[in-house]
Structure formats: C-alpha cells, structure tokens
Amino acid sequence: MTRDHFAAITTPRGSVVTLTGLTPDEAAAVASQAASDRPAVRAEGEGTTKCDNCGGKGGWLEKVETKTPSGSTVVTERWVQCRPCKGMGTVPARS
Numbered sequence: 001m002t003r004d005h006f007a008a009i010t011t012p013r014g015s016v017v018t019l020t021g022l023t024p025d026e027a028a029a030v031a032s033q034a035a036s037d038r039p040a041v042r043a044e045g046e047g048t049t050k051c052d053n054c055g056g057k058g059g060w061l062e063k064v065e066t067k068t069p070s071g072s073t074v075v076t077e078r079w080v081q082c083r084p085c086k087g088m089g090t091v092p093a094r095s
C-alpha cells in the first residue's frame with residue numbers, strides 16, 4: 001500500500017478516517033499522528049493468551065467508502081472491537 005498522498009486518522013472513538021489528495025508531507029504527518037493515537041493493546045502476559053478471534057489486535061477495521069458531491073471517494077475505516085477479548089487482544093488462558 002502506498003502512503004503517498006494518503007493518510008489515515010484515528011478518531012478518539014477508534015474510527016479511522018482515510019484522507020486522499022494530500023501532499024506526501026501532509027500525509028506522513030497525519031499518519032504519524034494517527035499511529036500515536038491507536039488504542040493500546042494489552043501485551044500477552046501471565047495468565048493470558050492471545051485472542052484467536054482478532055489475532056491479538058483487539059479488533060479489526062471495516063472499510064466504508066463514501067462518494068463526496070465533488071466526485072472524490074472518502075474511505076472511512078471503522079474500528080470494530082473484538083467481543084471475546086473486549087478489545088484487549090488477550091483472553092484469560094485456559095489451564
């Protein structure tokens with residue numbers, strides 16, 4: 001996936017908004033900002049094991065494309081929280 005002229009912003013609610021039509025510098029700035037805002041995922045530790053449902057990510061992104069009146073396409077990615085692990089990425093280990 002190219003990052004040129006493209007950026008994804010994570011909103012406080014966990015949704016990811018993808019912007020197009022940016023300069024490479026703008027896209028990089030927005031992308032680095034978004035990366036720092038990603039929800040923290042609990043590390044695998046004693047008594048827990050990686051969640052199989054989400055692969056330890058705590059959820060996944062659903063992509064939604066919307067056409068704007070000007071004809072461009074806005075891609076919105078909604079963060080779907082994993083139910084079995086409640087978005088933590090880990091579940092209690094079965095002994």
Ligand SMILES: [Zn+2]
Pocket residue numbers: 051052053054055056057058059082083084085086087088089090
């Ligand atoms: Zn999970």
